[in-house]
Amino acid sequence: MRTVALWFPDWPVQAARLDAGDALAEPIAVAAHHRVKACSHAARKVGIRRGMKVRNAQAVAPELTVVEDNPDRDGRMFASLAASFDDVAASVEVLRPGLVVADLAAAGAFHGGEDTALEMLLDAASRRGIDAFVGAADEIATAVIAARASEVVAPGASKDFLAAQPIGVLVAEEALGADAGTVRALGQLGIATLGELAALPPSAVTTRFGANGMRVHRIAAAAPDRRVAPEIAVEDLAVAVTPEDPIERVDAAAFAARALAASLHERLAATGRNCLRLKVVAELGDGTRLERVWRTRDALTESATADRVRWQLDGWLTSSRALGGGEGEGEGGGITSLLLEPLELAAPEPVGKLWAGGASTDTARRVVERVQSQLGIDAVLQPRLVGGRGVAERVAMVPFGEEPGGVEKHAWPGAIPAPLPARLGGGIDHPASRIMLIDASGTPVIVTAEALLSAEPYGLAWGEKRYLVTGWAGPWPVDEGWWTQAEAPAGRVARMQVVGREGGPEGATTGWLLVWSRRSWRVEAVY
Known part of the structure; x- marks a missing residue:
């Protein structure tokens, strides 16, 4: 058996670029939960890495274009791209958006050789601004690893190719199904390459690490794999x-x-x-x-x-x-x-305790869906990002598994600039949100009718704590709700960012997003 893998690196970034009509400015990063999920080559050149906090990435590259993670966009774009491979290979299987495998032996026999088939697959994947790497080997897992190295492994040479690969390559690609904890433990035991892992007795690895150990050992040893998209006889459940x-x-x-x-x-x-x-x-x-x-x-x-x-x-x-x-x-x-x-x-995996160390995301999802089936879909809520100028109004609580409707994707004039605060307050009407801002003479600092500060902030009092103001930006006036019938629209506010240090020079530093509303300052969120 011969398998070819086509890998599209940083596919979330490439999908966002395709969806935007190649109008995104470099460097580009795709963010999920305020962390960088994927970034372009230009972003990596300036020091941005996966897992980095978005605010840290923006500090490294202020010109960074941040796009929110959208799995639907990634899948939709890749489904359209994968259709072009059907003209080259009959057996094509999508492992995930951004990674596809095909039967190279059949495609090579039809097109007159493996090299011709590989070239045709790369031509089918070619799009403006889209990068693709191809790898070939006897096994699917080896072909996936070879694609990341852009290597065509000769028939029967899989073990020699894998022997020199670092063990970290097992967790670099999620489609391999390697357990990160197992790979980390092997590294701590001094196993640096897949060749060293393959040299270990399979029984010893399985005894120490169980099914996860067996999985990574089979990959390292280039164990025989299944065919691409085989027709396995199963009962008719279509x-x-x-x-x-x-x-x-x-x-x-x-x-x-x-x-x-x-x-x-x-x-x-x-x-x-x-x-x-x-x-x-x-x-x-x-x-x-x-x-x-x-x-x-x-x-x-x-x-x-x-x-x-x-x-x-x-x-x-x-x-x-x-x-x-x-x-x-x-x-x-x-x-x-x-x-x-x-x-x-x-067969389904046995379900253990929800919060146990080995509990999976699927386990948690099944528990949540069971709760929703018994108590109603609104019994479990999750936060979702929506449009808005402030912080609280950008977060909507929607039923688990649903997406908020009517999300505005266009720019919001007057919106709070990134990075956004990490923690919301209890609301501007909450007693704990009251805060006092004073100047150097002890006079309260207010916002004038011209949307300007009455004086330069010097100190800040929040509850029993006192802070020395070390930096501030704003205020930014917001006048919303004037079209309603209310006598005093709640949307007429001004926001300001403030950074203060508690106590002396060695005190802890805190950042706030303040709201000027009804002639007083309130804490909307904390950085």
């Missing part, structure tokens, strides 16, 4: 739908995806198994049949299944409109039939 009218809009596709995912997981639950590999099949109005196989390291949940189906349908519909030039005018028309077929099943 679900299908034939809409009354062809699906031509993305919102209709999303509705169909969620309904089919629910039906599929009802059947899976009845058999007591999970789906690891899913085939999405769609038929267009002209009879064209489109297929795509998605594989995940962890068992697919109902939400994850719906996401992947939605990404795929969105990509097909987008490609159809691009060929036809308009909504519903694609070359093949709308989607007239949709089928989901599980290709690989597995």
Whole structure:
């Protein structure tokens, strides 16, 4: 068996660039939970790294373009890109957005050689501003590692290639499924390369690290792997739908995806198994049949299944409109039939305590969904980012698993500049939010009718604590709600950033976002 892997480094950044029409200015970083999830090559050149706090990254590069993480955008863009590989290889499998594998032996035999097939795959992946690396080997895991090194490993040479690879490469790619704690422990024991790991007795590694140890040892030893997208015989659990009218809009596709995912997981639950590999099949109005196989390291949940189906349908519909030039005018028309077929099943992992050390995200998600089914969807809420000028108004509490509607993505004039505070206060009406700001003579500092400070801040009193002001910016007036019938609109405020040091020169430094409202200062958030 020969496998080829195509790796698109920093795919969230590349997807954001594609979605914005190549209009994002370098350097670029994609942020999730106020940390850098992925960054461009230009960002790494100036010192930005994954996992770095966004505010630290902006301090390193003030010109940094920060884009919020959007898995739907990543999946949608990659589903459209992956369609171009079907003209080169028959067996194509998406491991995650940004990484795809294909059967190189079959593609090479059809196109007259592996080198020709590799060139054609790279040509199919070529897009303006998009980087792609290709790797080939006998096993899927080895091909994925080879893609990160842009290497074509000769047949039978996988062990020699892997022997020189650092052990950290196992956790550099999430699709390999290596446990980070196991890899870290092996490194602490002096195992520096995959060759050293492969030289260990398999029984010793399995006894010490269990299934996680067995997984990484098989990768290092280039153990025989499965074929790409094989047709494994499983019982018929496929679900299908034939809409009354062809699906031509993305919102209709999303509705169909969620309904089919629910039906599929009802059947899976009845058999007591999970789906690891899913085939999405769609038929267009002209009879064209489109297929795509998605594989995940962890068992697919109902939400994850719906996401992947939605990404795929969105990509097909987008490609159809691009060929036809308009909504519903694609070359093949709308989607007239949709089928989901599980290709690989597995028994579910035993569920332990929710907050135990080995508890997974899937375990927590299942518990949350169970609570919602018993107490209602509004029983579990999660914060989501929405549009707004202040801090509190940018955060909306929505039911777990849902996204807020009507999120404004355009710029907000007068919005608080990044980085944003890390902790919200109790609200401007909360007693603990009252704060006193004075000048050097002890006179309270206020905001005048011209939206200016009456004096330069010198000291700050918050409860029983006293601070010496070391820096400040603002005020920024905000006049909202004037169109309402209220006599004193609550939106007429001014905000200011203040940094103060408690006690003497060695005291702790704190930053606040203050709000001037109803002739007094209040704490809106703390940095």
